[in-house]
Every structure is written in structure tokens, then in C-alpha cells.
Amino acid sequence: MENALSSREKRQSEKRAAILTAAKTLFFEEGYGRTTMDRVLSAVGGSKRTLYAHFENKEVLFKAIISQVSDRVLYALTPQVESKEFGDTLADMGVRYLQVMTSTEGIALYRAMVAEAAHFPDLADNFIQNGPCRASKHLADYLRVQSAHENLHIADPDLAAAQFMGMVRGNAHLLAVLTAQIPSDEEIRTIVKAAVDSFLRGCIAHH
Numbered sequence: 001m002e003n004a005l006s007s008r009e010k011r012q013s014e015k016r017a018a019i020l021t022a023a024k025t026l027f028f029e030e031g032y033g034r035t036t037m038d039r040v041l042s043a044v045g046g047s048k049r050t051l052y053a054h055f056e057n058k059e060v061l062f063k064a065i066i067s068q069v070s071d072r073v074l075y076a077l078t079p080q081v082e083s084k085e086f087g088d089t090l091a092d093m094g095v096r097y098l099q100v101m102t103s104t105e106g107i108a109l110y111r112a113m114v115a116e117a118a119h120f121p122d123l124a125d126n127f128i129q130n131g132p133c134r135a136s137k138h139l140a141d142y143l144r145v146q147s148a149h150e151n152l153h154i155a156d157p158d159l160a161a162a163q164f165m166g167m168v169r170g171n172a173h174l175l176a177v178l179t180a181q182i183p184s185d186e187e188i189r190t191i192v193k194a195a196v197d198s199f200l201r202g203c204i205a206h207h
Helices: 002-030 037-044 048-054 058-076 086-101 104-116 121-130 132-146 157-179 185-205
Strands: none
Touching: 002 037, 002 048, 002 058, 002 104, 037 048, 037 058, 058 086, 058 104, 058 121, 058 132, 086 104, 086 132, 086 157, 086 185, 104 121, 104 157, 121 132, 132 157, 157 185
């Protein structure tokens, strides 16, 4: 019984992932407004019943895609090695963050939201809250813990997190979105190092 349940759950998980993959391609290539659940069904195959059992409508489906991409951003902004120095940890997080933001998927989602925001304000608000705001709060919580260290002074972790993320994105993200110029790993490391250096000088200068 347990094996049968596990097998069914695995099939359901695989089907959900297949739906998300097919829907992402359509949303990012055709736009939210022009994509329909019928188009998603045609792309992924299967029955309407199965599709709607996983996602009751197009908005719920798109929100799941937003959540999936933002989860990757949150992972990027999670320290992977606690034993490292704060600056090194912050640099690692910055590199992973900019890599996600300039990835094919990250760029496509950003472009889609900019294109659709005026037509679907509720969807845009959901993106802001579950994407940038969620990521900024996640980083702020980490900075709040670090501000207790005697050699750092982070008076406003929420503002500091937003500013650090902004420094890391810089023109690199804008160029990637508008001109498809994707920074190399070396360029990303250079950008992030400068952001970390500026951030640390600000923390220490106001101690």
C-alpha cells in the first residue's frame, strides 16, 4: 500500500513538474495574456481533469512559476558554508544571486512581468511580494543575525539587504534583460567583489 502511494505521489510530482516546464515556455515566449490553459494542455498532453487538479486556473499556474524561480533566488541568498568569514559568505551569496538573475529563466520571468504588469496588476503585486520582497527579507534576516558581530554595524538590515542586492544587480542585470549580454563568471565575481567591498566599508565606517 505504501509503495503504491509512493508511486502515485511520484507520478503526480512528475506530472506537476512537466506542466510547469511546458507552461514556463509558453508564458515566457507568448506572454501571460496570450497563453491559455488549453495551450498548456496541448503542450504537456494528458487530460483537462489532470491539469486542473494540479492548477485550478492560469493565474495559480503562473504564481507557481514565480514561486519556483524565487525559491532559487532564496537558495542563492542562503549561506552555504557557515564557517566562512562574513565577507566571503556574502560574496558567495552575491555570485549565486546574480547568476540566477541573469539566467535564461530569471531574465524571461523579469521580461514577462514587465510586459504584463500594466495589464495584470494583481499578478505584478504577487511577483513583487513573492520575488524581490521575499528575497530581500530573507537576506535582511541573515544580516540581522550578522549585525550582532562586534566588527559590524548594520543599523537597518532591511535597507542594507535591498541596497546590497541592488549593487549586485547593477547594470549587469539591465544589460542581460535588454540586450541579452550575459556576464561571464569572471565578470560576475568582479561585480560582486566590488559590491561586497562597498557594503563592508559602509558597515564598518558607521561602527
